[in-house]
Amino acid sequence: MAESKTLRLAGGAQGFNWLPVFAAEEQGLFDRAGLNVEYLRLGSVDKATTAVLNGEADLAITPPEGAIASFLSGGPLRIVASNSERLPMSLVVRPGLSELSDLKGGRIGTSSLTEGTSLYTRPLLASAGLTYPGDYEFVLAGVHTTRWEALKRGEIDAAPQPAPWNFLAAREGFGLLGEIADVIPQIIFAAVIGSGPWLADNRDIVRRLVRALAQAHSFVNDPVNDTVTLPIYQRITTPDSPDLAARGLQYTRDLGMWPAGLRVSSRALDTTIDIMVQAGLMQPEHRVAARDAVEPWFTQDA
Numbered sequence: 001m002a003e004s005k006t007l008r009l010a011g012g013a014q015g016f017n018w019l020p021v022f023a024a025e026e027q028g029l030f031d032r033a034g035l036n037v038e039y040l041r042l043g044s045v046d047k048a049t050t051a052v053l054n055g056e057a058d059l060a061i062t063p064p065e066g067a068i069a070s071f072l073s074g075g076p077l078r079i080v081a082s083n084s085e086r087l088p089m090s091l092v093v094r095p096g097l098s099e100l101s102d103l104k105g106g107r108i109g110t111s112s113l114t115e116g117t118s119l120y121t122r123p124l125l126a127s128a129g130l131t132y133p134g135d136y137e138f139v140l141a142g143v144h145t146t147r148w149e150a151l152k153r154g155e156i157d158a159a160p161q162p163a164p165w166n167f168l169a170a171r172e173g174f175g176l177l178g179e180i181a182d183v184i185p186q187i188i189f190a191a192v193i194g195s196g197p198w199l200a201d202n203r204d205i206v207r208r209l210v211r212a213l214a215q216a217h218s219f220v221n222d223p224v225n226d227t228v229t230l231p232i233y234q235r236i237t238t239p240d241s242p243d244l245a246a247r248g249l250q251y252t253r254d255l256g257m258w259p260a261g262l263r264v265s266s267r268a269l270d271t272t273i274d275i276m277v278q279a280g281l282m283q284p285e286h287r288v289a290a291r292d293a294v295e296p297w298f299t300q301d302a
Contacts, residue, residue, distance in 0.1 A: 005205050010040040010048040010057035012111060013143035015236055016162055016248065017084045017190050018061065020258055022232050024216035033208040044142060045115050052195055053077060058202070059209070063116040064191035064293075065276055071293035072286055076195040079294045081210050081262035083190040086255040088248075089117075089180040090166035091124055092151060093158040100128030100177050109141030109150050109159035117160045119275050123183040124160075164238050164248025171244075181255060187271040188264065189257070199295065210262055210298045217258045263299045 011018060021037075024030055030037050040057050042048050049066035051057035053076070061083045070077035097103065103125065110118040118138050130136060141150040147159040151174065160180055161169055170176050192210070199206060220229050226249070234245035259265060273290050276282040282290060 010060040012045040020216035029212040033212040065115040067193040081192040082264040085268040086257040087180040088252040090176040092169040106157035109147040109156035164244040
C-alpha cells in the first residue's frame, strides 16, 4: 500500500454532489489509495475557494469560477478534475407565484454572487425577459439547506434548489418554475480545485485521489450498487425521507451528473466560460486563455 497521506478537502455544503466522495470513503477506496481525507465543511462555495487560496485546505470541491478568475488574474488556483457536470436543480418559488415573470422585483436566494447558483439562475430568468441587475436582486442566503430555511421564513421569493430539496419544496406547497438543466444542459457544476504550487509538490497524492474518485464515480453511476449508494445519498440529503432520496438519486443520475474519470469535458468547460462572460466575470477576449486553468494530467490515467 502507498504511504498514507492526509489530505484536507474543503467544500461548501458537502451535500448531494459529494455522493462519490462519501461512497469512496465507505468502500475503502481512500484507504486503499493511502489517503486519510480530512473534510472541511465551510458553509459557502466562496469560503471553500478561499480556503485553498489561503492554504487552509489542500483541495476543494466547489464551483470552478473562482479558480478560473484566479488563473486569469495571474493567481495560483487551477482546476484538477470535474466532480459534476449537470445541474439537477429547479427554481423553487414561494406560494402564490405562477410565472417566472412574477419574479420581477423579487429576491433570489444564492450562495454566492460570483460562483455557482447566481450564475445558473440568470439564464433561466432571462428566458422570461428578466435581466440582472434591474429586474430582481440576489440575496446571499447560503447553501441549499439554508436557502430552504430562508424560503420557508419568507426572506426570499425564490431560490435554485437541487434534488431532492426541489421535490421536498413542491411537497410543502412551493412552486417549481423551470429546470436549470433546460437552459444549461451541461456545465462544470463543481470542480476539484487546487493551488498550482501545492499541486506541483503533491502530484502523487492528487493522482491517488482522482483515481479513487474515478472508481467511486463508476460505482455510484451503476444502479446495481444502490443498496450501498442510496443510503449514503439519503444520509446527506433527506435523512427522514427515503422516498425523496430515491427520487432525487434517480433524477440526478439520469441527468448524467458524475462524469466518468472526472474528466473535464470541452462542452462543460465552454459553457462555464460562456456563463462567466455573460455575468461580466470575464472579458470575452479571455475565453481561450481561460481553458488553460485546467490541469489535465491528473485525469488522463484515472
